[in-house]
Structure formats: C-alpha cells, structure tokens
Amino acid sequence: LGFSDEQQSIAAAALAAVERAGMLWQQQQQPPRQQQGVAADANGDTVVPMETDPHDPAAAAGQVDGLSTSSPPTAAAVAAAQLPPPFQGLPSSSCCQMVSDLLPQLLLGELAGLKEWTNTLRSAAARTLHTTLVLAGPAATSYLQQLTNALITSMSEEDTSIVTVLAASCRVLGAFVPCNAWLPIIVDALTDTKSGSATKANALVVTSCLIHAAAAAQQQPDQMLLDLLVSVLVTDDIRCSDHLGIQRQL
Numbered sequence: 001l002g003f004s005d006e007q008q009s010i011a012a013a014a015l016a017a018v019e020r021a022g023m024l025w026q027q028q029q030q031p032p033r034q035q036q037g038v039a040a041d042a043n044g045d046t047v048v049p050m051e052t053d054p055h056d057p058a059a060a061a062g063q064v065d066g067l068s069t070s071s072p073p074t075a076a077a078v079a080a081a082q083l084p085p086p087f088q089g090l091p092s093s094s095c096c097q098m099v100s101d102l103l104p105q106l107l108l109g110e111l112a113g114l115k116e117w118t119n120t121l122r123s124a125a126a127r128t129l130h131t132t133l134v135l136a137g138p139a140a141t142s143y144l145q146q147l148t149n150a151l152i153t154s155m156s157e158e159d160t161s162i163v164t165v166l167a168a169s170c171r172v173l174g175a176f177v178p179c180n181a182w183l184p185i186i187v188d189a190l191t192d193t194k195s196g197s198a199t200k201a202n203a204l205v206v207t208s209c210l211i212h213a214a215a216a217a218q219q220q221p222d223q224m225l226l227d228l229l230v231s232v233l234v235t236d237d238i239r240c241s242d243h244l245g246i247q248r249q250l
Contacts, residue, residue, distance in 0.1 A: 003086065004127040004165075011086040018135075022095030029101070072096075073137050073176045073217075080175035080216035082168070083134060091135060099132060100139035106132050107143055111150045119159050126154070126165040133172045141177045148185050148206065155202035167209050174213025182210055183225040190232050200238065201245030208249060 002014025073081070078089055090096065099106065110132060113125025133140055133147075140147060151170055157163050173182065189195070189203040207229075214221070233239065238246060 003131040004084075008085055015086045015091065018098075019092055019095050022092055022098045025098035025101075026094035029097075071138060077175045077217040077219075080213045081134065081172045083172075084168075087134065090137070096135050096137055096139075099135035100137070103132070103136050103139060103143065107146070111146065114150055114154045119162070122154075122157065123159065123162050123165070126162050126169070130165055130169045130172065133169050133176070137176045138178070140173060141181050144173075144177065144182050144185055147173065148182065148189065151206050152189060152199065152202045155205050156198065167205070170206050170209030171213040174210035175217045179210070179214040179219045179221045180225055183221060183229060186210065187225075187228055187232055190229075190238065191235075197241055197243035197246060200241075201243055201249060204238075204246060204249035 002017075003011055005011045005014065072093065073090065083089075107129075110125050110129040113121055114129070116122050116125065151166055154166055155163065157166065186203065186207050190200060190207070192199075195203070233250070239250065241247065
C-alpha cells in the first residue's frame, strides 16, 4: 500500500523495503521454490491458478495455454503500463519473483477488499492490487479469470478515484499479460447471457484498457481471437444497445 502513498519519500521507502525483502526471499528459496498454489480465507473463498498439467513441459517452463508467464516484460510493455512513481521501470527480478510466488495469498485479500463497504478499504485494496500486478507481471496470467471478473464487477464503483486505479490495473494486465490469454475471457464476459447492460458496459471499459495497453506494448493478437471479439462488438446486444455506458465505450 505504501507504494501509492502521496508522500514520495514514503512510496520510495516502501519500494526499497520490498526490494530488500525480495533479496531475502530469493536467498531462502534457493534451491527450493514455492510453487503457485491455492489460497483460501475463513469463508472458503479461494484464488486458484487456471488449470495446468503438472507433467506438461510447458507448465514446468512457466506457460499457460502455450503463453509464457515467466518471461520479464519488454521495454515497450513497461512503457505501456504507465507505471507511476516510485517506479522507475520494473523492480529487481527477485522482488518480482517473490510477489509471483505469493500471488494466491496476495490476491485473495485484495480481491475481497474491492467488495468492502467503505471507500477507504476499497481504495486501499485497489491501490494494493495495482502494485501487486506491477510486480507479478506475466505471472498474473494464471489468475486472469478471477482478476477479470473482479475488475469488471468493480467498475461499477461510484468513487472515480478508485475507478482510475482499477483502470490502471487493467492497463498493467494489458501490457504485461499475453493478449491471447485474456481475449477469450473478455469475449465470454461480453456474450454472457446472464449479464445485464451495466455489466457489459463495465466489461467494455476493461476491454478498452486492455486493448490500448496491449497495442502500446506491441503485442500481436491471434487473428481468430481478434475477429471473434469484433464479431461480438457488432452484435445487436452491444452495437444497438441504448445503455449510455455501452454507447460511450463504442
């Protein structure tokens, strides 16, 4: 949370502290490494990675559905993520690896925090989530389904400052996560027959942030997935919708 403190000295100190923690984490994890797993709270809510075969060489190499989740972001991706101070580029690899290893536990509290009653708690959760996604980088690919669902739901937030932070988190995902991983999830969200117009408007906000960041990061989407998204956007449910939120996004 300290990363987003308005006092730059505090934000810089928070970054330095996490950098030091990353170095210690790396020392303690060698040679064994904690693997991505499942986190659960007292209510039974869980944050789990998308299914992979533990015997699959691609999974062992840090891939989900053939997409790399371990390669560091490119310079173009870092620029596309529009990282605020105190970031001056990405922190050390040991710091990012620590956050990636602890991602299930971190996301569990952060996603739950987005549902809190008070603005202060929701704001803290949104700001912490943004920092976590910056440090996790492509490792967030394994948790895209839950992240996307939470961001779409939270876009109905009335506090514009929180929405701004959530949009920044979407940009980070769009820049750092392979677009071919989130395109199918977005298509499913936009075609969900159980979703109302307001939810689809929220999904379009998330889609816009993801696409703009992915384009700035010079990602190359699969043409079939891109065509599928376009075909969804021109359906009557979206193209002819009289919902103001949907119209604005189109």
